[in-house]
Amino acid sequence: MTRILNDLDQELRALAESWGADFWGVADLALAREAIMEQGGAAIAAFPRAISVGIGLLDPIVDQLPRRAERAVAMSYRHHGYNLVNQRLDHLASRLSGALQRAGYQAMPVAASQTVDEERLLSAFSHKMAAHLAGLGWIGKSCMLITPEVGPRVRWATVLTDAPLQATGGPMDPRCGTCQECVDICPPRAFTGQSFRIGEPREVRFAAHKCHAYFDEMEKATGLPVCGLCLYVCPKGRKE
Numbered sequence: 001m002t003r004i005l006n007d008l009d010q011e012l013r014a015l016a017e018s019w020g021a022d023f024w025g026v027a028d029l030a031l032a033r034e035a036i037m038e039q040g041g042a043a044i045a046a047f048p049r050a051i052s053v054g055i056g057l058l059d060p061i062v063d064q065l066p067r068r069a070e071r072a073v074a075m076s077y078r079h080h081g082y083n084l085v086n087q088r089l090d091h092l093a094s095r096l097s098g099a100l101q102r103a104g105y106q107a108m109p110v111a112a113s114q115t116v117d118e119e120r121l122l123s124a125f126s127h128k129m130a131a132h133l134a135g136l137g138w139i140g141k142s143c144m145l146i147t148p149e150v151g152p153r154v155r156w157a158t159v160l161t162d163a164p165l166q167a168t169g170g171p172m173d174p175r176c177g178t179c180q181e182c183v184d185i186c187p188p189r190a191f192t193g194q195s196f197r198i199g200e201p202r203e204v205r206f207a208a209h210k211c212h213a214y215f216d217e218m219e220k221a222t223g224l225p226v227c228g229l230c231l232y233v234c235p236k237g238r239k240e
Contacts, residue, residue, distance in 0.1 A: 008103060009165050015099060016053050019092050023054030023147065023154060025134025028167040032129055035199055040124045047108065047160035049167075050130040053092055054147075054154040055085050057231075059239060062153055065232040074226040081228070082155075086112040089157035096159050105163035112157040127156035135169015139196035142182035142230040143206040146175070151237025152230070171198065175236075182230035188214035191230070 013024050027050040029036060037045040061081045067073045093109035100107035110125045128145035131137060137147040144152040174195050183191040190210040202208065211227075218225035231237070 006166070008163065012051065012096060012099060012165075016051075016092060016096060019095060020055060020088055021053040021092060022056040023052070023131070023136055023156075025052045025131060025136045025168040026050070026165045027052060027130045027133035029130075029133065031171070032133060032198055035129070036125065039126060044108075044125055044160065047106070047162060049161050049163060049165050050125075050133070051096060051159040051161065051165070052127065052130040052134045052136060052156060053089065053096070053159075054131065054136070054156045055088055055092075056150050057081050057085065057153040057155065059153070062228070062232055062237070065226075065228045068226045068228070069222075071222075071224065074222070074224045077226050077228060078224065082113075085155045089155060093157040093159050097161075100159065100161050100163055103163070105161055107163070108160040110158040110160065112155060125158055125160065127158050130158045131156055132171055134167070135172055138172040138174045138176075140174065140176050140182065140234070140236075141180065141191055141193055141195060141205065142186075142234065143191070143196075143202065144182075144231065144234075146234065146236050148175075148236070151234040153234075153237040179235060181233045181235060185229045185233045187227065187229070190214075 016024050029048055029050055033045055058080060061077055064073045065077060089112035097107035097109045114123055128139055131145045132139050137145045140146040142152065145156065146152050147154055180193055183193045188210040190207045192205055194205045196205060215225040
């Protein structure tokens, strides 16, 4: 049985990479069960494993974000750095879920970007939590998943499953140190500068409603709300 499951692990990873995944990991969700239940409810919390897949963003697209007031820059980032990558991730998660179901397991893809709780501004499940528990990075002061390879310049999707896949790692300790660049550059001052701790409310680190209100203001002013400065400025992702 172990050999068969190892074969499934390898098969799924190979499929994900052939379909465009730059990052792959499997998380044991037991450590965050309470937080998962609070966010997504019992149906989501019932899954013991999560497959985390990520696609890296193109540096020239991210590096132009300080000029996001220019319409061409904003349109480029929204299309190539957000919409298109999210579509690729959703297709990837759906296809992996199909492969798991054909192998006899339950699987539920979680959309790359989808708010299901408008009051709390939350998705059904935290992609960055899955990636963190899979050992792919740590959650920074920007509340983004920071990878050792490219910093936060990655978008994520998740497949929840009952397949007893081998976890690829465990939570990575924060490596932000005293850096506050994402906190300092944030236009609506939405970050508190506190480091992430599992089980601690998001509000300790991030005022989501401040960020949401800032995007609403940009939407009214320009019709094309784009920020991403915390993504751009992180030293772990910049090549300079």
